[in-house]
Amino acid sequence: MIKQLAHICVHTEDLKETERFYCEVLGLEKGFIFEKNNELFGYYIKLGNDSFIEVFKGKPGKIGNINHLAIETDDIDQIITTLRSNGFDATDKKLGCDHTWQTWAKDPNGVRIEFHQYTDESFQFKGGVCKVDW
Numbered sequence: 605m606i607k608q609l610a611h612i613c614v615h616t617e618d619l620k621e622t623e624r625f626y627c628e629v630l631g632l633e634k635g636f637i638f639e640k641n642n643e644l645f646g647y648y649i650k651l652g653n654d655s656f657i658e659v660f661k662g663k664p665g666k667i668g669n670i671n672h673l674a675i676e677t678d679d680i681d682q683i684i685t686t687l688r689s690n691g692f693d694a695t696d697k698k699l700g701c702d703h704t705w706q707t708w709a710k711d712p713n714g715v716r717i718e719f720h721q722y723t724d725e726s727f728q729f730k731g732g733v734c735k736v737d738w
Contacts, residue, residue: 611648611656612673614715615664619644621712622659629690630675630683632657651675664713672708672716680705680721694719702727702734 616622626632626649635648635656646660657673677683680697684707687694695708703725709717727734 613658615662674718
């Protein structure tokens with residue numbers, strides 16, 4: 605019945621900077637745009653496998669409506685380098701308790717993003733009991 609994540613919706617007061625973050629810095633592609641009164645109102649960003657980030661012009665809601673979104677990468681070191689070289693903060697790479705590499709960043713609207721690089725030992729593939737200490 606459930607296939608996968610369809611989209612995450614982000615509101616922004618700066619469509620251009622949000623597009624720069626997702627499309628120029630992270631290398632994602634816009635899928636299509638929304639127009640309202642013949643002006644750009646938003647867009648879909650392709651995230652892979654028919655999943656998207658939906659962006660609309662508007663005042664962002666309270667941070668916490670979405671705790672974070674997780675985006676899979678195949679090169680976490682390059683993500684960190686790319687974010688930092690484009691003026692965005694990224695945490696140092698850390699192996700999570702699920703045996704998956706992660707780094708954290710925020711988009712221009714304060715949405716927290718966890719970048720994931722799976723390993724052969726990642727619980728997402730092996731299953732088991734992931735013991736947490738946080």
